[in-house]
Every structure is written in C-alpha cells, then in structure tokens.
Amino acid sequence: RGKRAFIAGIADDNGYGWAIAKSLAAAGAEILVGTWVPALNIFETSLRRGKFDESRVLPDGSLMEITKVYPLDAVYDTPEDVPEDVKSNKRYAGSSKWTVKEVAESVKEDFGSIDILVHSLANGPEVSKPLLETSRYGYLAAISASSYSYVSLLQHFAPIMNPGGASISLTYIASERIIPGYGGGMSSAKAALESDTQVLAFEAGRKHGIRVNTISAGPLRSRAAKAIGFIDMMIDYSLENAPLQKELSAEEVGNAAAFLASPLASAITGAVVYVDNGLNAMGVGV
Ligand code: NAI
Numbered sequence: 001r002g003k004r005a006f007i008a009g010i011a012d013d014n015g016y017g018w019a020i021a022k023s024l025a026a027a028g029a030e031i032l033v034g035t036w037v038p039a040l041n042i043f044e045t046s047l048r049r050g051k052f053d054e055s056r057v058l059p060d061g062s063l064m065e066i067t068k069v070y071p072l073d074a075v076y077d078t079p080e081d082v083p084e085d086v087k088s089n090k091r092y093a094g095s096s097k098w099t100v101k102e103v104a105e106s107v108k109e110d111f112g113s114i115d116i117l118v119h120s121l122a123n124g125p126e127v128s129k130p131l132l133e134t135s136r137y138g139y140l141a142a143i144s145a146s147s148y149s150y151v152s153l154l155q156h157f158a159p160i161m162n163p164g165g166a167s168i169s170l171t172y173i174a175s176e177r178i179i180p181g182y183g184g185g186m187s188s189a190k191a192a193l194e195s196d197t198q199v200l201a202f203e204a205g206r207k208h209g210i211r212v213n214t215i216s217a218g219p220l221r222s223r224a225a226k227a228i229g230f231i232d233m234m235i236d237y238s239l240e241n242a243p244l245q246k247e248l249s250a251e252e253v254g255n256a257a258a259f260l261a262s263p264l265a266s267a268i269t270g271a272v273v274y275v276d277n278g279l280n281a282m283g284v285g286v
Pocket of ligand 1: 008009010011012014015016017035036037039072073074075119120121122123145170171172173216217218219220221222223224225
C-alpha cells in the first residue's frame with residue numbers, strides 16, 4: 001500500500017508545503033492537506049478552477065492529486081478553545097471542525113491512519129518588529145502558531161500514525177544565529193521548534209515508533225516570506241555567500257522532506273537537516 005501524508009500549511013502553490021506535497025506525491029504518497037481557515041476558500045476555488053494545474057505537474061507528466069483539503073487553524077486545539085469573535089467571524093463560521101483535535105478525528109474517520117505528518121506553517125503578527133520591541137502578545141502568538149502548533153499536531157496525529165511513520169517541520173537558521181529582521185519572537189519560535197524536535201523524537205519514537213525531524217530551509221519567496229519583507233535580501237545574501245551559489249528551489253526542500261519521510265531515512269530522528277545550499281556552514285561572508 002502507498003503511504004498517506006497529511007500536510008498542514010498549504011494555501012497556494014508557492015510555499016514549501018506545496019513542494020513537499022509534490023515530492024511526496026511523486027514518490028507515490030496519497031496527499032491530504034490542512035489549509036488555514038481564512039485562506040481555504042480561495043485555495044479551493046483556485047484548485048478547482050485549474051489555477052494550479054501547471055504547478056501540479058509531476059516528473060512523470062501526471063498531475064498531483066489532493067485527495068482532500070481540511071480546514072485547519074492550528075492555533076486552536078479543541079472547540080472549547082475558540083473565542084466567540086472567531087467562532088462568529090464570517091470566514092470561520094462557513095467551515096466546521098477545523099481545530100487540531102477535530103481535524104485529526106476527521107482524518108481518522110475518513111482514512112483510518114496516516115504515515116507522514118508535515119508541519120509547514122508559521123505566523124508571527126509582530127515579525128517585522130525587533131525582538132526588543134515585541135509585545136508579550138506578539139511573542140506568545142508567534143510561539144502558539146509556529147511552535148506549539150506542532151506539538152499539538154503531533155499530539156493529536158501520532159495516535160493515528162502507522163509505526164515507521166515520520167513527521168517533519170520547517171525551521172529557519174534565525175533560531176541559532178542572528179538574522180536581523182526576523183523579529184516578533186519568530187526566532188524564539190524556531191528555537192523552540194528545534195528543541196521540541198529532539199524531545200518529541202524521543203517521546204514519539206518510544207511511544208509510537210515514529211520519527212521526528214525538522215528541515216532548516218534556506219530562503220524562498222513564499223507568501224509568508226514576502227510578508228516579512230526582507231526575503232529578496234536574504235536570497236541575494238545566500239547567492240553571494242553560500243558554498244553553492246544557486247537560488248534554492250522549493251523542490252529541493254520537497255525532495256529532502258520525501259527522503260526524510262521514506263524508509264531510506266529509517267535511522268534519522270531528532271535531527272535538524274539543513275537544506276540551504278550550505279549557507280549555515282559559513283562563518284563569514286566572502
Ligand atoms: P507559506 O505562506 O507557503 O506557508 C505558511 C502557511 O501557514 C500558509 O499556508 C498559512 O496559511 C499557514 N498558516 C498560518 N497560520 C496558520 C494557522 N494558525 N493554522 C494553520 N495554518 C496557518 O510560506 P512558507 O515560507 O513556505 O512557510 C512554510 C514553513 O517554512 C514555515 O514554517 C516557515 O517558517 C518555514 N521556512 C520558510 C522559509 C522561507 O524563506 N520561506 C525559510 C525557512 C523556513
């Protein structure tokens with residue numbers, strides 16, 4: 001039987017989540033997607049109208065099929081956690097069962113189990129503010145959406161993951177080196193995500209026999225990255241300074257994720273894997 005993957009954090013065809021879905025699909029996996037509730041409508045409409053058809057093409061010429069798109073807001077674990085103003089918000093009221101617990105239950109009901117869990121989402125409302133000027137609200141919101149969301153996803157999906165399964169998230173070097181401009185507590189959120197990768201690898205490995213790794217990816221002009229505002233500078237910096245002087249394609253990250261999710265990586269867990277043209281290894285720019 002082919003593997004089944006649930007990828008949280010796809011709302012268009014520009015980000016890492018989409019590229020990971022494609023690489024997994026190319027390797028024969030069935031694709032389920034979790035899409036942020038406010039972005040769901042436009043994503044599904046675009047998908048239906050064929051707007052992504054060109055980027056759905058797999059290496060063998062066929063089109064990637066997405067078996068099902070689930071609405072998801074990874075900031076809420078159960079319906080009881082959702083505040084009234086969000087519940088009654090027009091964009092949320094049109095969908096249902098989008099808290100993490102409910103999505104895991106729906107996937108279980110629909111398919112029974114999954115093999116691969118991908119967390120490709122982040123959000124920091126104050127990302128453009130320096131950490132020194134970040135509010136408590138902004139900092140905690142960054143951690144909630146970008147770090148705890150992963151703990152929650154794994155907590156709720158691990159019980160329906162088959163032994164030998166694998167889980168992957170996306171992180172950024174700003175967790176361990178100073179990257180001015182990656183503010184609002186987002187650097188802190190990535191540091192938490194990387195540390196949690198180790199602890200979760202131990203706990204989920206022992207309890208469920210699944211692997212937990214994170215990919216530290218180089219810069220990509222995704223929707224989220226464009227919102228931060230310094231992405232072109234980061235891409236230029238990498239082109240100039242990395243050991244491999246080429247622009248990083250989302251596909252390269254997708255392929256690394258497919259490897260990490262496959263039996264080829266059966267002894268790799270708790271790892272931060274750099275997919276960044278080697279930039280992380282440089283001490284100074286040249
Ligand atoms: P993206 O915009 O394609 O993906 C982010 C996704 O998160 C979006 O689809 C958005 O709708 C979703 N999202 C935000 N809040 C959510 C919530 N509460 N619940 C559910 N979904 C939510 O952008 P990108 O850049 O591909 O981001 C994917 C991951 O890659 C993120 O973890 C990001 O930090 C990481 N990354 C990105 C880099 C880049 O240069 N683009 C570099 C290194 C890591």
